[in-house]
Amino acid sequence: MSSIEVKGENLIGGFSRRGLNGVVRVNNPSSGELLPGEFGGASEQDLEEAANLAAEAFTTYRETSLERRAKFLKLIAQNIAELDDKLIERCIAESGLPRARVEGECARTVYQLQLFADVVSEGSFLGVRIDPSMPDRKPLPRPDIRTRNIALGPVAVFGASNFPLAVSVAGNDTASALAAGCPVVVKAHSAHPGTSELVGRAIQKAVEVCDLPPGVFALLFDPGYAIGQSLVAHEAIAAVGFTGSRAGGEALMKIAAARKRPIPVFAEMSAVNPVIIFPNALATRGATIGRAFASALTLGVGQFCTNPGLVVAVEGKGLSEFLSGASETLSTTSPAPMLTSGIHSAYCKGVDRLRSHQAVRLVAEGAAGNGAFARAALFKTTAEAFLFDRGLQDEIFGPVSLVVAAKDWAEVKRVLQSLEGQLTTALHVDPVDYDRARDLLSHLETLAGRLIINGFGTGVEVGHAIVHGGPYPATSDGRTSSIGSLAIERFLRPVAYQDFPVELQPQAIQNDNPLKLKSRQNGFLS
Numbered sequence: 001m002s003s004i005e006v007k008g009e010n011l012i013g014g015f016s017r018r019g020l021n022g023v024v025r026v027n028n029p030s031s032g033e034l035l036p037g038e039f040g041g042a043s044e045q046d047l048e049e050a051a052n053l054a055a056e057a058f059t060t061y062r063e064t065s066l067e068r069r070a071k072f073l074k075l076i077a078q079n080i081a082e083l084d085d086k087l088i089e090r091c092i093a094e095s096g097l098p099r100a101r102v103e104g105e106c107a108r109t110v111y112q113l114q115l116f117a118d119v120v121s122e123g124s125f126l127g128v129r130i131d132p133s134m135p136d137r138k139p140l141p142r143p144d145i146r147t148r149n150i151a152l153g154p155v156a157v158f159g160a161s162n163f164p165l166a167v168s169v170a171g172n173d174t175a176s177a178l179a180a181g182c183p184v185v186v187k188a189h190s191a192h193p194g195t196s197e198l199v200g201r202a203i204q205k206a207v208e209v210c211d212l213p214p215g216v217f218a219l220l221f222d223p224g225y226a227i228g229q230s231l232v233a234h235e236a237i238a239a240v241g242f243t244g245s246r247a248g249g250e251a252l253m254k255i256a257a258a259r260k261r262p263i264p265v266f267a268e269m270s271a272v273n274p275v276i277i278f279p280n281a282l283a284t285r286g287a288t289i290g291r292a293f294a295s296a297l298t299l300g301v302g303q304f305c306t307n308p309g310l311v312v313a314v315e316g317k318g319l320s321e322f323l324s325g326a327s328e329t330l331s332t333t334s335p336a337p338m339l340t341s342g343i344h345s346a347y348c349k350g351v352d353r354l355r356s357h358q359a360v361r362l363v364a365e366g367a368a369g370n371g372a373f374a375r376a377a378l379f380k381t382t383a384e385a386f387l388f389d390r391g392l393q394d395e396i397f398g399p400v401s402l403v404v405a406a407k408d409w410a411e412v413k414r415v416l417q418s419l420e421g422q423l424t425t426a427l428h429v430d431p432v433d434y435d436r437a438r439d440l441l442s443h444l445e446t447l448a449g450r451l452i453i454n455g456f457g458t459g460v461e462v463g464h465a466i467v468h469g470g471p472y473p474a475t476s477d478g479r480t481s482s483i484g485s486l487a488i489e490r491f492l493r494p495v496a497y498q499d500f501p502v503e504l505q506p507q508a509i510q511n512d513n514p515l516k517l518k519s520r521q522n523g524f525l526s
């Protein structure tokens, strides 16, 4: 069992110390009881120190050998795995998530770190391109130009409440930033401070054992928003990774854009993840799709950014069967605790808004619960009403969805044309529907980061091909992904070296290729 303990301290520059700027405390969302541990908030001075140490560490850390960086990521993974039940139990108590989910998420966190260790060892993220000189080219000689990616600089990470391990302190933002060669300063999410500290200490221990500059990692608690905001504004910070609400993401984007030197914010924010049921699929298996949909909707109390919050289909017998199937499953759903009382009250407000909307009707509800326990719900409206009121597209975080019934397929297309950017879009199709699907695809590609056939977006598969992103407001920048190995690209920047003698060339671009990297030579992969 690991010797790491929760002490309620900020982690700065290889040390840990109690913050004196207010206190973060947390309740168990299942029982409502106040959990042990007081987490002292960081002061502006603590933040200054953490950010400056990160800037100092950047110079050395970004040029660590690929082997050493991969070893560091693997050691973080090992240290987290060794936390074992201490971490699992604290995470269950702070999040209200069931043991199997937390254990699975812990395994995913360990796996993600190992994945990035492999990405680092493999080296192609360095993006080497070489256009050798052509001294005899007419009318002008061509210079020798070589490019490699370098790390952007220290990254501020704001983890998600709904994935306290896999999208938090050592989650994909941190893993990809460290893999790219960027030090990380995490602003701990106030919903899981103990989990954050345990994981933060596992990273800090790996920094020490690998003999890396101590500023490579810091963890700060903040009982309000001031420290998080100052972190984004700090001149040492070069980029931000964020998962959470649209309001939170947009607030940080504004701060980043108003800086003297604006920086990129990679915020994963808000989506309703439309489910489109095509006519033949609806006619032949409406009830089956309805049951599967309700299971996806209520998975993890609907607390996924990929949750299917919107269904679009043509009105008729098939849609009635879909609604019956979904209602059957939904009405047997027990209430379950949401992550925080704030998230629960935002959910209740959102559901009440639908309930009192004159053009929306309740189709089915799960059993009612007490405290921060959420009651699942399904609502229905017409395409006409949906197109009229843009507010009906807003994400309600939790186990609720809105079915939009269209008069005909042309109206389905109008509904889809009206949507904002999404993380995922699911298409339920039979082969007979393929022509309609093909016709919609070019629009759907511009709508979402991931298109799914006959499934749902919940449960992101972490890997090399996954895209967890999408156009605004699903994310602030849909060009890459916040999950999977593509995420590393957010924290890299290409630099070209023109006519550099070998003595001054970084190893990655040298002709004898000491790092054994694949590269693009004159445009061709080799």
Ligand SMILES: NC(=O)C1=CN([C@@H]2O[C@H](COP(=O)(O)OP(=O)(O)OC[C@H]3O[C@@H](n4cnc5c(N)ncnc54)[C@H](OP(=O)(O)O)[C@@H]3O)[C@@H](O)[C@H]2O)C=CC1
Pocket (backbone or CB within 6 Å): 158, 159, 160, 161, 162, 187, 188, 189, 190, 191, 222, 223, 224, 225, 226, 228, 229, 243, 244, 245, 246, 247, 248, 249, 251, 252, 268, 269, 270, 271, 304, 305, 342, 343, 346, 347, 396, 397
């Ligand atoms: N689409 C998605 O992936 C997700 C969406 N959500 C949505 O967010 C709501 C709240 O969940 P939560 O996880 O708390 O998300 P928030 O966006 O409220 O918080 C995420 C992180 O950002 C910080 N933060 C939020 N707003 C600001 C701000 N204005 N300035 C500085 N820092 C800020 C929070 O600080 P602190 O820790 O102090 O709160 C937290 O660390 C949910 O009800 C849901 O609507 C939530 C999770 C995932």
Ligand SMILES: O=C(O)CCC(=O)C(=O)O
Pocket (backbone or CB within 6 Å): 160, 162, 163, 167, 243, 268, 303, 304, 305, 306, 457, 458, 459, 460
């Ligand atoms: O793994 C998933 O399903 C989604 C992860 C995520 O980023 C989220 O829900 O916030």
